[in-house]
Amino acid sequence: MAGLLYSVSMSLDGFIAGPGGDLSWLTPLLPPPGGEPNPLTEEIGALLIGRRTFGGDDAYRDTEGEGEAFGGGWSGPQIVLTRRPPPAPVPGVTFAGDLDTAVRTAREAAGGRLVNVLGADVARQCLAAGVLDEVLTCVMPVLLGDGVRLFDAPGSDPVALEPVAVHRGRYSTDLRYRVRRG
Template sequence: MAKLLYGFSCSVDGFVAGPGGDMSWLTPYLGPDPLVDELIPEIGALLVGRRTYGGDDPHRGTEGEGKAFGGGWEGPQFVLTHRPADPAPGVTFVDNLVGAVAAAKEAAGEKYVNVLGADVARQCLEAGVLDEILAMPVPVLLGDGVRMFDRPGGKPVGLEELRPHWYRVV
């Protein structure tokens, strides 16, 4: 059965995107990464938030623009939204978390469903369906933007380290 993984790059101060969802901060840090290279073949589907789906692309201006992992991955994407965009090959718009998770898991088979988008990851965590987290810190302080996890007034979430930067939600 597929597992839900929130895999992301973030600034050392915990932001996955700059103000307004700007991803251009990440562009200088893109490049070969053994951990990402190891992960990509293990991803069977993506569960994507609507802001992430329609947002900035750190691969803008390259041949990987508009493609998952800069073109390093292809497969089914499930976008959680109440505002579907124009149809795109391999992309399914789903208007509820339960349906989106179920469809993505079915499509992923025995591989991971990689969650893209801080708000979708938070929803998955609160619903008790997020299995693992892979946090890849980038050596920069952004100071403002979209936090990798934001839940004011929420309780701490326990994590068990599986290996460096990789955690199981407990």
């Protein structure tokens, strides 16, 4: 069965987006589209995306990678969790109205490879449902001071994570954790 990995870029002070979901802060910190390959994309079989992330800001805006997963560095099946699918079909994208259907569809589409979860809200839902297996946080060299927090769930219980790997790359320091169960 395909595991679920939430991957996210985050400022050093804990923000994954600026105020209102703005991702323009990330653009100068990312590799250029078509640049060096991202090792994560070799592990991914499908994307499970939240609706706001799917229709939101794009860190590759105004570049040749705009509108493409990982700036064009990955292509494959995309499943969007939403109760409001668009009126017209979107090529390569499946819309699912509930988490169970979205996770099942993404796992099947991944063909035994990783399902990459994109979007803080869908990641929180996966964590609460006990289906999220790993978290990969790419810490970017910037302090934003305000915006959307990595995990903002006041009143929730702590979630234990087990370190898997640390990688210091050219553009970020990547911290990979396994979600501890029980």
